[in-house]
Amino acid sequence: MNKKQEVLLKYLREGRSQREIASEIGVDRKTVSKYIKEYENKKIEIEQCNDDVHTGELIQNLVEAPKYKVGVRTKRVMTQEIEQKVMAHLQENDAKRQKGLRKQVKKPIDVFEALESEGVEASYSTVLRTIRQLERKVKEAFIKGSYIPGDICEFDWGEVKVNINGKWRKLQMAVFTSAFGNYRMAFLFMKQKMECFQEAHALFFKETGGVYQTMVYDNMRVAVKRFVGTEKEPTDGLLKLSLYYGFHFRFCNVRRGNEKGHVERSVEVIRRKAFAFRDTFETIEAANQYLYEICEIRNRKPQVSSFSRKTCPK
Known part of the structure; x- marks a missing residue:
């Protein structure tokens, strides 16, 4: 919303060109053009509207935050079977650490490539997120000890x-x-x-x-x-x-x-x-x-x- 306001103020009050505004604020020229066109179209509607209620709605639309169209994306589902495969790699890493092989454990990218070679269709970000979630679940816990005198x-x-x-x-x-x-x-x-x-x-x-x-x-x-x-x-x-x-x-x-x-x-x-x-x-x-x-x-x-x-x- 602050970006939209800044674009419109520089265009209306300072008379800056769209190229200058885009360069100075750091946004794409198409975005600058979009904000200005939306503003001008809404302003024309307000000037031509005789209905007070409708005018209020148009003014509200004029100053509200910009809306973006988000395409329908296919979600990569992390199934229980894939999660078990990831867990197997993490358990293998733990076994290596216990043997003193810390430098030979798999990193998330290695786990992702191993799954990919098995034909698992999951993005790297999905695998990384799953690894972090699993590691949080099995995070080491410390239990307060109980002692006896002289022990x-x-x-x-x-x-x-x-x-x-x-x-x-x-x-x-x-x-x-x-x-x-x-x-x-x-x-x-x-x-x-x-x-x-x-x-x-x-x-x-x-x-x-x-x-x-x-x-x-x-x-x-x-x-x-x-x-x-x-x-x-x-x-x-x-x-x-x-x-x-x-x-x-x-x-x-x-x-x-x-x-x-x-x-x-x-x-x-x-x-x-x-x-x-x-x-x-x-x-x-x-x-x-x-x-x-x-x-x-x-x-x-x-x-x-x-x-x-x-x-x-x-």
Whole structure:
């Protein structure tokens, strides 16, 4: 409607040619001509009409939005049989992803060409729309886990920038979070080395007075030695830790932070609650003592669970 109004105003008030109007507004010259002819024909009818009611209708037609003729198009129906064929391709893609073959999955255009080779009469846009609808239906859902005291604890690293004796340093923060009760504890180290990884566990188990049944890690280098297909081989350091303390361990899937969502959130919370208020210390030991005190304050806050958050099996 705004385009129609702009065309008519430039033609009637500014005296522009149809070519100029089409070029300036960015519409086809035939469209410009159509708007002008419709206006002039309606205006002639209004001037010749003696009936007030009929005149009102003509004026309304003059200023209403333009109407377009839409041809009757044959719709491509996505039958259930074709939809099942599309779903089969999507399921094959899922199987490949689970085998680590992400670069060899079919894209929508590949699915379309496969259907076309089978004699399926469906446009690419129809196939693409169907794929998107099916993917939305089978979208991954996350179920909130249920935990028991002393069962699962998650570990992760986080970076912290602090001023130590007048120099800004980037320290590594080892963070532990229990799945039950959200008990949190963190320690600062200079690097993410195996010795720091092992020392962090020793400090944490000493603090809790026991060992959790299962420790959860992502694909960090101190925990995962290498990938063997879809399996992950643990480092010697992690194996020694688990044998010495007697805990099981498991790894998250790649790009699945939700599988250790407690500690993912804890890194951000602890870093903010501690170092948003203070970031200057004489020594790294002083920074660690401050961090410990902040964790203790947070852990004393009441939780929803009726059990103690610091409960361990041993």
